Amino acid sequence: MPPPTAADAWLTGRRFGVVIDAGSSGSRLQIYSWKDARLARSDPNAGPLDTLPRVEKGTQGGEDWSYKAEPGISSFGDDPEGVAAYLAPLLAHARTHIPPALQSETPLFLLATAGMRLLSPQQQADVLQATCHFLKFHSNFRIDDPSPAGPCGSSVRIITGEEEGLFGWIAVNYLMDGFAGPRNNMQTYGFLDMGGASTQIAFEPGREEREKASNLIDVRLRLLNGHEVNHQVFVTTWLGYGTNQARERYVGQTILDHEANHRSSTFDVSLEKAVLDPCLPKELRLTESPTQLEDVDTHSTRPHMLVGTGSFEQCLERTLPLLNKDAPCPDTHCLFNGVYVPPIDFSASHFIGVSEYWYSSEHVFGLGGAYDVVQYERAASEFCARDWADIMKEHQASREHGQLGGDGQVEENGHVIDVGRWGNNVEIPRLQMQCFKAAWLVNVLHEGIGMPRIVDPGGNGTTTGDKVEEQAQNKGLGRPVFQSLDTVGDIAISWTLGKMVLEASKEVPPLSNSVPQLHDPLDAVELTDDSPIHPIRPPFLDFDAIEDQIAHRLPSSLTRQTLGFSPVTFLFYVFVVSMMVLVMYRLRHRLRSTVRRFHKKNRYNFAEDYAMEEAQPLKSPSPLPWSPSASRLSFQVLQPLRSLSSTLGSRAFRPPPIQIHSHHSPVRSNHFSPVRTSPIRSLSAPAPRAQNGLTASDVASGSATAFVPGSPRLDDGGIVSVGSVSSLSSRSRNSSQMNLTSLAARQTISRTNSTMHVQPGGSIRYEH
Template sequence: MAPPTANDPWLAGRHFGIVIDAGSSGSRLQIYSWKDPRSIRIEKNSELAYKLPKVEKGTRDSDLWVTKVEPGLSSLADNPQDVGAYLRPLLSHAREHVPPSLQKDTPLFLLATAGMRLLPPKKQAEILLETCRFLVTHSNFKIEDASSVGPCGSSVRIITGEEEGLFGWIAVNYLMDGFSGSSKDRTTYGFLDMGGASTQIAFEPSAESQKMTKDLIDVRLRLLGGHEIHHKVFVTTWLGYGTNQARERYVGKTITDYESVQNGHEHNDYHDDDDFDEHHMIPDPCLPKNLELDETPVHLTDPSTSHLKKKHKMLGTGSFEQCMKKTEPLLNTTKPCPDTPCLMNGVHVPPIDFSVSHFIGVSEYWYSSEHIFGLGGAYDFVQYERAASAFCSRDWSNILKEHEESRSQHHLGGDGEVVKDGKVVDAGQWGPQVEIPRLQMQCFKAAWIANVLHEGIKMPRLVDPGGNDTTDGEKVAAEADKKGLGRPTFQSLDTVGDIAISWTLGKMVLEASKEVPALGKTAKPLVDPIDDIEDIEHFPIQPIRPPFLSLDGIEDRLSPHLPSSLTRSSLGFSPVLFLFYVFVIFFVLAFG
């Protein structure tokens, strides 16, 4: 489909922005658009003056604003020369749907996440350099010049989990009107995100807590009337606390504990088997009853436990309550806290007043609530616990029978993790090839989510408007009968309206906000929150900068060895940056 033409009314005064979310299982290109803030007439005292630019899908066809390629960009670690072929379908899609006359003013960002973070710095740098080269030479989109951030400035880079959290926090509050209105008393929503490897939290502490917290990030946005709003946000991430890695840690601990008990009671020749003895069934309350799974623990570092890394057979005993008890220690809530207060794993988090702060959970918080239990949205612990207990205790054969009946009647639905060659490569409607892994892990994931919420970040199971709360499970059922509990403390969401909640949306809201004219000429330019940290070297969150791409650092080391006539001060420009451009041009001519 051709992009809209110049005389199309929908296109009048419209700006575009593109984000490629380079994740671990694939890269997803999303096209956003918004009306030029400078073309919007704002009447005096208008409510519109206190709103952010309206960011929408970048195509009128709701399905064409996004496209994806697989697997992840990080899979090219040993073949960076293939980056061009990998990105070509994404770039072609963008060029097809953004009018050619607007492409030079359309910012394009490729922001890589978990998969790229795991690569060695040299591999990261090689992929980023090749990505930059391809995007610059094969498109007319707006891409930043080389800088100390990277070969394409901040247009092509790896972002931290904390940056994902900050952009997600912006997206949630944008969609939930957390920023709108002129009232200073308006409270923003907290943001919770959980994937397979990590979980993030981002929220605005109370005014009292802000006075006692030093590790806050200033999030600045500009409303359509030119007024700048500031929010002090705390964000942190827990690596290894996503559902998949939590499961791996749980499996390792369960097998170790089981072996310890067995060795303490009788001689066990189980270790001598080349594969595994299927007569040794390790009971697992986190699997539906009578489900058998072969598991191989990966989180064992003690050489004396190497024999445990063989396959073991887990047998589901189906108890949500026991699963909650067995997974709770994995939160590490008793780990020493160097900077109080702490939540999980000794990580400092400012106090959270849940009677005031309300949270939105996305990704796994939504999947684990909605796609089996049908309980997405406002969170009710009593309903959630009952649904999880009922599901976990069901016999696996019964679950499979219902799955087959639903499939034959085309009643399947949900996030549907599509597994290919052992890797999650897509998410769509459930079907026979995609629903089974979700059903197998639903009991564990439901318990892990509940433990993270209530034992991890200490969210009360119930909060009433007066601020009274309880974490005592025995009292929850009685308290739940009370009426008028007000705005829910926690909601799991996937979309608001027809817009998906995504950190990429938060990034685009920030970009659109940057286009709003400031009220004064001396106003400080809007930047990404991480770039607003003044003393970044001593801040706990450090941006990811592959070492040999740090041009300023190279120049600092070379300058003392250069003749005075070849320094930046004598030439009026950076000789290192000049040589870098020469290298890039040579690379393009030689290999383009």
């Protein structure tokens, strides 16, 4: 059918939300809707505004609001490519019932539960990535961007058992009006959920216990009027304490006890495999293999025949040790299996149980609703004691006549005339395990959680489930301490409803812009070792998953299957290497100068021994002991003084030649080349020679160019001429002036401080 159009009055101001419960056996899509809070505020006929938005079925008339696909999405752990075809009918159903104009504003969630938790982290990442890719690119629904929670943020992820319990707590209190009215008069319900693998509890402790309790989760919800309600909820889960896994542990222990009791006895081999089981209806025979036995002999792990004896009282006794109440308690208060739970005040706290609590009470016994332990145990005892052949005969008759409803009630002319029967939807495995599940439920409620047994001394022989609540009121007990429910009105109790209540509450405008935005309660939980909830987050940076996301845009020649490696991984490493090269290129000058400074620490620069300061030479630093020139200078201590040019011409260091041009223009320079002189002054003063062997007279006459240490350079890089020697001046470090004549005279300095004067005509005169 086509989606509704804007002309429908039902759609006026309506908001939608879609959530897919991806369980272990199947995925169920559910569509919810609610009126826009702004419209409700402006509508005088909208009713009270001190309540949460009214979340209801998301289709007009309440039909086709749910759609289920099988098997569970976890079955694609080794074949993530099959997720697209699996999800296509679910997505098509949502598009059909939500107007296209509203789909971009409609949040879509796929939240996986027990089945996905059993996969490896890599398989989880593959399935979530394939799911995210399909939902994002094949629909216009609102889906979160990638975040640490997953490839599609919080829209596609795996939730924990604690999260299921918290969402269920919100759903129960929403349906039971636990969030309505003034906060001080409000009494919330506790929530109990039991599945095949685990059981959860979520409740709000009393005020005194909240102050002492730890690991509480803050739940913020916004009412239609903009005010907020805040609750502190405790939630925990017991893995392995669901009905199916408890049954597996029970079978293993029963077989071990049987082997221990008959190991030394001599009896018929045919009877050895027959294990008496009080938790099965009388004469029911089942062949079962223990799956949770470790470190036992091979014989105990073989299949054994279990024969039912149908004793509910013995079954209660046998299943009690499975609670493991003797486990060490790391805190001050534990219920069972060493799990901390704050003390529960059952006079003020009332609980609602769903899932197995409802199935085990209603489908066979017809006792769903308000719970009475005496009536429940009586019905269970009678059922267990029945012969299995008689149970099968009645089951077959109910199927043939079709006269029984699915809730286990016998109706005639619209009135219930009998309970404790089962209908067409009660399968044989349910009847086989009903005795065990009933005993396990009673033990968890009373011996595990500690719920008190309410016993009427007058007996409850004629009491039905509908009258339990009335009896509780007459006894002054108020609401029943516990009741099992499946729906409230026409809305099923499900954790998916709790998730949608949160989403509807987020869309309510706050009273002020300064009010912080609402988030899921678990987003504010600090992840520590003591955190009550540890989100399941598979690896986020998965190159294969990223490639799968863009695979439809790549040619077949660039896929992982064709290349033999992931092109995304290759491009990632190329990008990393390129970034490193780019950074090093940008820092090349600094790196080069750093290397040079390090190299010069081990090398003595002979070209910069002295600097000009007030026309006086600075004392030269001591040469490094390993310098070749240092060795030469040490050897020259006992030799006649050599000329400065020979020292500068040593092989250890040869500075670049400086040419002096023969013109007489005075030149100012910004720097000097330092003058190199011998540390030992000679007794005699022969005519000094430049580096190229020319005498000072040759230099003075301008017949050739010569290297003169300290000669300034022109702006174009040339050397000043010899003709300007007499007038050349330069600024020293302290801006003092000097005559280049004294510079040339300092080419050779005798031990008696003799000076050299260049006379007109090129002759040189020495004065001592």
